[in-house]
Amino acid sequence: MPRTWQELFVTGEAAAATAPQEEPQERRRGFFRRLRENLSKTRQALGAELQASVFQRLDDETFERLEEMLIYADVGAPATARIVERLETEAAGGTLASGEDLTRRLTELLAEAARTGEATIDLRHDPTVILMVGVNGTGKTTTIGKIAWHLQKELGKSVLLAAGDTFRAAAVEQLEAWAERAGSDIVKAAPGSDPGAVAFDAISAARARGHDVVIIDTAGRLHTQDHLMDELAKVRRVIAKQMPEAPHETLLTIDATTGQNGLRQALLFRETVDVTGIVLTKLDGTAKGGIALAIAQELGVPVKLIGIGEALEDLRPFDPDDFARAIIEV
């Protein structure tokens, strides 16, 4: 699984050309610590539970409380039931003997549940088109800004942003501020104009000016609003008309505080625009983001990036093992 930006994005170039082959160990640890800190509440809750279970038998009560913990993390009833059932079976079969065993297996199962599908993002197209979609307020524009910054500054890619959110007041201004920070170009249109046209123009502009990556912002929309989802499908069709195999990547932002509705969001966005990855945002609160596990398990859509804070470096490639460990280890 990718752990660094260099690993997440497949550039087809010798990685050393633009960035060090491997991230300094210290920084890796820094990330892990940061995520762990940010997930501390979950860790404390689960950790306390699991630590206690070391001294107890693996009885019904332990499993019942384990189930509660997963529900609290927004993993959802079906995914929770599946994990708990599996652990119960293994305990009954004698492979789990202690609370420590339980901790270890739980970590493995959580990571396994999160690990699905294609984990990397291929940038070897000319240009690579990334479409960003999601419900209102989940952090699309901010995520785009941060991705652009990383691509420009760390991978040496030239990025063009398309201000496709022509609906929300001041959305274009917000993206412009990010474009300036990242040093990216931006294509925009008048408020209320057709987002498909913005996407179309952006791709032709990127071709003309030789940009490597085009990231297309779209207005936040609830997955239940059929007319807005139709509009999004149209944006996608227009992109494909301009460049047949595009968009190469369609990322859906999911707010980590989202509950079971996140599953519906992922389902309906996938139906409409064929989502290829999730960006799990706002993991730095007390929310646990367990809905990402449910989405990975139920729909097979992998998490590719996580947002663990406001700073630029707080947008990170997702690592299921780190994620599971950070949730569980004390």
Add this chain to the structure above:
Amino acid sequence: MFEALSERLEAALGDVRSRGKLTEEDVNKAMRAIRLALLEADVNFQVVKRFTADVKERALGAEVLESLNPGQQVVKIVSDELTELMGGAGRDLVFSPKPPTVILMAGLQGSGKTTACGKLARHLREQGKDVALAACDVYRPAAVDQLVKVGAQAGATVYEQGTGRDPVDIAEWALGRARADGRDVLIIDTSGRLHIDEALMEELARIHKRTKPHDVLLVVDAMTGQDAVNVAERFAQVANFDGVILSKLDGDARGGAALSVRAVTGKPILYASTGEKLDAFERFHPDRMAQRILGMGDVLTLIEKAEQQMDERKAAELERKIRKQQFGLDDFLDQLQQLRRMGPLTSILKMIPGLGSQLGSIKVDERELDRIAAIITSMTPEERANPAILNGSRRKRIAQGSGTNVHAVNQLVKQFSEMQKVMRQLSQGKMPSLHQLARGR
């Protein structure tokens, strides 16, 4: 998923009626179904536990009334308790006798504060208040611009000083301006902040101290999961909020977060934000929310919407026309348009109990209605009043004019004549009246 709660309960309790009373075992079965339903609605785990315990107590030994089946009986108890827990009849904002009434808005990033500010401003403008907005979100890029735009749409004055100053000072300055300008209400927009961000929570506390708001409103996303309780508790400590605005309720989230917040903090939910447009904002109705969480449809909202759109004079006229068999295509078009004003058809249909689950993936094609409207508007007034005169060449002309084909025109004319037949029977008293229909159910 959950529309099935009633059915699940009925399945679990199917054979109870013969015994006349609910036993502990029956109730336990029911509680398992309720527990799952509430969890899938994102009601906080602790709240679920407490709630099912309460309901269990009330349901135990409850008489199974002859008129209700046991499943319905439990659903009724659950629905009553949920409504109670969510704050009974709800309440409105209280205005200070000494204006301006100051309202401070707070919430997490992306919960919808700025939009809620605009919607609340518009709502209060409609009540004849002179409303001003204070732009204190100096962190998110372009947040001030957004408030300025939203404020203009809502017809409210926006006090802003860009992003260079301390939000606490901006808030105080705006309050001074609102006082000097004699505004009735000042709504203070703040930046989204994490409840565990000490620095920003401290800033919120200072804005609170400096402006002494009459009401602090917390904006909560209806899609929030288990974490809603942590967020609400922390905001209650720092800013002691008075009520909640529930945002993004127009999605398909069950909104269990609302119940959790109310149950844990005891603060009422005052308003619900139900759509993209600025006027999609309404008083919160706890009873309807209870039904939504249980997936029981929302007949009251449906009736209210219909009432809003229905013009009484027109209704009387319509009745007269049906009686006199003068119901023409023009009237039909009028009916269609009234129906559409109530909102997207799919969302209207979802409010009908029992239909929600069946609809599932079925989509109503709104364009079909556009096509019908196009066909009718391509007819002459004479043709609309008397479709019988539509011969082949007229139909061809109409098909061309409406961008459809003759087949579509034929179909509409046929359907309409069927409808007229039914109406004729109705007006001649051959069909039971609605009153009779309801009684015979």
